[in-house]
Amino acid sequence: MSNVIRWYLAPHKHIPRGGELRVVAKVSGRADGEQVPHLRIDIGKDENGDTAVLVGQSLVTSEKPVEIEFRAPWSLIAREELGSHIFIRHTEPDLLMDPQATREQEAIYSSTNKKGTPAKAFKSVLLLHELRVELPYYASWPPPSHVAIVGDDKVDEEAGLRRILGRFMERAWRRPPTEGEIKAYAAHFTKLRPTMPGPIETLRETLANVLVAPQFIYLAEPVKDGSTRTPLDAWALASRL
Secondary structure, X not given: OEEEEEEEOOOHHHOOOOOEEEEEEEEEEEOEOOEOXXXXXXXXXXXXXXXXXXXXXXXXXXXXXXXXXXEEEHHHOOOHHHOOEEEEEEEOHHHOOOOOOOOOOEEOOOOXXXXXXXXXXXXXXXXXXXXXXXXXXXXXXXXXXXXXXXXXXXXXXXHHHHHHHHHHHHHHHOOOOOHHHHHHHHHHHXXXXXXXOOHHHHHHHHHHHHOOOHHHHOOOOOOOOOOOOOOOOHHHHHHHO
């Protein structure tokens, strides 16, 4: 059997799909002979659901409050069919997963306290003092995906915006953009800005336009006026390769 605390989580459709689910439980426990308190945290449909995703599990050997942290990639958990509750369980040893299991694996379990089976009293004691849930959790902020594009530049400053656009366009188009091309997309950003919630959203829309441009979709090579053959520069040659 297991003692369960249910913790409500907002519907998944309102939560970003990236980052990690980070759960920090402040707990203490008191063993009874060989029976040591076991803390287990799952996310699933309901208390008696047939399936759940294991976030983490741990022995609790301290009688003084200690913090135990669990992390799991949210992409493994954010599935509509799993519902929106986190379960904090004080479990008996026979309900624990194999010690070699990781928090990234799904746990399929069934309660030993099935209908008609008398519930057994716990001999060990597990006390939950505090629970913190962070979602999405990133080890660093801004996240690496943001830093890879924006770097240290400020999106809402003209010079910073032009540097961001220049770097992104060079990677997307496989050649350095001209000043005129950068200026055109910077002007698009400025025109779009009043209609968007913030500068990051405006930048996202502007970069999306870079990725639908012919320079990204097609293999464009330099052509001189009146010439049927034009030597390839290093960028054009690299694009062919």
